Amino acid sequence: MEDLNIQYVHLEQSANQEAHKTDGFSSSKTLVVRRGAPFRVSLLLKGRPFSPKTDSIIIRVLLGRLYVIMPVTFSKEASPSKWTAYFSPEGLSPLSPSFYISSPASASVGTYRLELYVFSQSGQRSSVVGHFILLCNPWCREDAVFVPFEDQREEFIQNDSGLLYMGTAMNCVSRPWSFDQFEPDVLEICLKLLQVSPQHMRNRRKDYIMRADPVYLSRVVSAMINCEDDRGVLKGNWSGDFKQGVSPSMWTGSGDILRQWARSGFSPVKYGQCWVFAAVMCTVMRVLGIPCRVVTNFNSAHDTNGNLVIEEYYSETGQKLHHSKDSIWNFHVWVECWMTRKDLGSGMDGWQVLDPTPQERSRGVFCCGPAPVKAVKYRRIDLAYDVPFVYAEVNADVHTVIVRQGQVLSYSKDTERVGALICTKAVGHPRLQNITADYKHIKSPNPSLRSRSSTMSDDSTLRRGSSQGLSVSLTLDKAAVAGEPIRFTVKIINNENVAKVIKEHLNAQAKEYNHSPSDTFWEAHSTMRLAPMEAKVLRHQITPAQYEGVVGDDLVNLAVVLEDNASQKRVLASEEFNIASPELTIQIANGDSAINHKEHTAVVMFTNPFSVPVSGSLMVAGAGLIQGKIHFRMLPLQPGKKVEQRITFTPTKVGTKMLQASLYLSNVNSVIRGFKMISVINA
Template sequence: MEGEICLQKDMKIQNVNLEKSENQERHKTQGFSSCKALVVRRGAPFRVSLPLKGQAFNPKTDSLTIKVTLGRLYMSMPVTFSKNVPSSQWKAYMDPKGLNLQNPSIFISSPASASVGCYGFQLCVVTQGSQKTCAFGKFILLCNPWCHEDAVYIPFEDQREEYIQNDSGLLFVGTAMNIVSRPWSFDQFEPGVLEACLDLLQVSPQHQKDGRIDYLNRGNPVYISRVVSAMINSEDDCGVLKGKWKGDFKQGVNPSLWTGSGDILTQWASSGFSPVQFGQCWVFAAVMCTVMRVLGIPCRVVTNFNSAHDTNGNLVIEEYYSETGQKLNRSKDSIWNFHVWVECWMTRQDLGSGMDGWQVLDPTPQQRSGGVFCCGPAPVKAIKDRRIDQFYDIPFVYAEVNADVHSLVVSEGRVVSYSKDTERVGSLICTKAIGFPRHQNITGDYKCITSPTSTLSLRSSTRSEDSTLRRGTPKGVLVFLTLDNAPVAGEPVRFTVKVINKQKVAKKMRLHLNAQAKEYNNSPSDTFWETSGVLQLAPMEAKVIHQQILPDQYEGVVGDDLINLAVVLEDVASHEWFLASEEFNIASSQLTIQIADKNLIVNKEQSATVTFTNPFSQPVSGVLTVAGAGLTPGKVHFRMLPLRPGGRIEQLITFIPSNVGTKMLQASLSLTNINCTVRGFKMVSVLRA
């Protein structure tokens, strides 16, 4: 930024040259090239130069001072010829080697604990005759995970590349047995996103209440992360996203249709900070991941499958079923098939070194922390060790991954069957693997794994007889409900019921099977498929029943939702009841993306083909959206005409890559007559010309 004051004819500073290209390459902030301001990281020097008119700078007689400002805070210091200033202080110096007296260079370095924000500075030269000439500039200062002294330092370059620089990734949803990889564009380097992230700090209640205190605290990633966690949701403030889990989304955007953070953050900023409608857990988490990466704090998105929301803190979730296998909405507690939060990497000087490393932060509004809807940072190590005496929100997160599930069958107002499952909650916790488009199992970071099967992705549908016994099933009869394979859209859902008579007497059993559609975070809706019958069991006999739900029976109600499937058996003679249940998702087909050229060149037009084959039993139509940070300017939309069952369509698209590096081209097809969005992505490498 340029400006000048000239009070002496012989010497005039023409402007401040921020040496933007050199500095941003040195500070790993080249991605922010669209930002007008210089973007640098704390704890490392950056260089500015002062082109002078008239008299040259005389280091023997002239003096240089710099004043750095952040809001009403300021620091004044002389520009010296020595780098030997404590790293905990601001410093400014000139390198006497190769000093150009007509265009002197000044190195400015902040402490590794300096506050994040947009700074102004004033450089003044005072000549021997006490005449003064000044110039002004500004820079944006971010955290520095490359700097050993910074509280967010993370030790390996591939981690910094993944958790700071990577502008695309995968969010994992569905169920542990049938994980769905949802592509997401974090967009941290897209125009306007950095500015929106800084706005988020400025409009926070903490800054509005006392800007000076807020600026002083902004050097601490623990403080920053709590501010951001609260500001992503709009429950207590003019936060970024308004959540909605029930009803229609006509007043905004269905959360399933968002494909990246950039649209959300820039819409929020351009609207005067009105909450964007609507978000759900993966949207809240993905947007927070963007903000934290922008601010320089290493961040990754984490999915907890079978995530408990324990409202009364007793580490027990109760689920009720009718005698026909219909799941009932009777408990304030709930289990979400998946819940998505973020982890940020930082030292915890407030807790001690044992709590350093990954910290859970959850911006989805579920319960208040310190009077505000935010959660964390909770050290992952503290969750595993059940250190509920530590800050912040460890008991809540601990319950999300460790609660027991009590399943009860209710008949005529009384409980007739009870079983306990200690393995279901937190059955799989995962994040995107470093450098690869697949999930990484991190369950062992959160909980002590006692059995190798408890971390298998298929655990939820392949419970062994031993694990069923551990769950407290009554002794007389054992019942198992097992999916034959991971269900796929357009194909029957095939499953097996196995019933074992453990006693030496024959049994007559009434059998009920029930299927309900459900959203990932809610109780199921009405039954859409059921069947019943009578089963005769000889003494000690085991029987296997094969069943299937056909596509035309589930397509109209499922789509992006899941299915709760339950079997209830009643012993006609003893009136004992037995229950087994599963919740599962049906994987939709993927869009296929083919790129014409293997080697993409920056600023050179490229082409790709997106292919879709209709797996459904009815014609489908919809809107195809293609986007990619650093590849396409915004989104490109195509309307797809009705496509018959089994029909195939190809859509050619062209794009011009604008940024070098590994990028994600993603496509999503939102179907209009089925509640389903079909997605696909392709990772591409863009090279310099």
């Protein structure tokens, strides 16, 4: 009688990936599944039929040199704590038996080798099946990254686009970003990132074992996104000189960065800044199956000496000076990942801060976190990892000092400015969600986020100064918009019963979000009399012609210093703000929906708000909508004129997809952006 032989082994990739919520990785040639859930394997036999009485199947699963051996049993024994294999109820078809393999919910992430052995009475037959990729499973209750709500799993794992928030707390700017986790090669590159990490190169066995823990995985990824200690993905650059690479503002998605890193043999991609580091890390974590979102902290303190105080210095005429190693970034972007913290206790489960931007070393390595958000809020600075650093980023006090030739002329303290707004993209909607209260106790609505009023009670000390005899406040009349004058109001109050002669010094400087300002680009000085107890309202403006050539994507530091002629006392009020760029408008021929695999038309529109003609290049992209990117040249466009560009796209994936456009202006320091969310459905 002919013996039993295996003709073919089928890993049922399409059906398994649909069941495991990994069907987005359809371009992968390797089966992709999630831990803690069974996947099906089918055999095609030739020769005699399979006999449960005389034949048996043994499975060996290998990760590196680690392995587990399990028999395929005849009763379902799936366990969340161990590897199991069992025949499906309909799986004992004599010539095509099928069975399930189930991994524990704490199995290590990685690419596994699967070997299948068949034993019969006449001897052993074996067949090497191939490989499968195992990821974390937020759908599995026993997994450390379990999320109980489907809309959150959809947002924090499956959503391949999002919004990054920048600018200032009073004038948030949303920047579209394509996470690209389902684009070709991205999955394999993210797994390769783990393989080239120092932890893996030092001790492969230990690294494979530790990959079961999302805390460990997140620290490895946080360090590997920057290249300061390893063969990491991105090189940071805040110098303003990007000739050796790409300006951070030019990136629109993670896929290009990760593919360039892999193609170069894992040489760092030039260049990144905080939002690029965070967005790429979000991609890697979502690929690995760890829920992740990008978070922005406005007025983020970098406290280098750990005293929870940031000192800022101004000249006697309102010019901000670079006198301190401490700094406040107008915004700083990091990520949060969702996981249980068995190492700390259940009270610290949930969102964890991770920051891949290289600022300070954590246990000798440039990474940060995971720091439980709850630990930051309750100042549990005794807990791992890096809670004191994150706590300072959202809670430090600001001391403002006016100096002249090393002598202190005035001093004020602000306890509200740092961490003025902490936000992320809302679940399921392209809008901002305020999560400040998750990080800190808010006694009352933050005054720096109120509508700007010229009354003293509605101004934070960020925009108000006072001495014993004089008070001043500085408020923008409305959010600054490119192409329009910057109008602002200075309110002065004489608090004494004597007349005063006052000098007013106004100073405006351009600044990058994480640097001290550069040279003054606008100033004004005046002298006035104030009657006893008099209040005066002074209105000022900076015209577009005065700021356009300097500011662009940068921000403005605006300060007023009042000088009392008699007493020589000075009082300062300041404001840092961004100038909102115009947006590109995108219209789809049939609204916000599109049919999969059918060609559609979109129109990108731009109106020049600047006082000079502008020209540049337009780039249009969209994961699941367009292969690669489409580029157009834009001829000089006169002030106030409008231009339209038609494009065609053919969706390849169903779901909500982002079509994004970026206009890179060549003669104005600005990038104009726009996006459109499109619901792609099957016909």
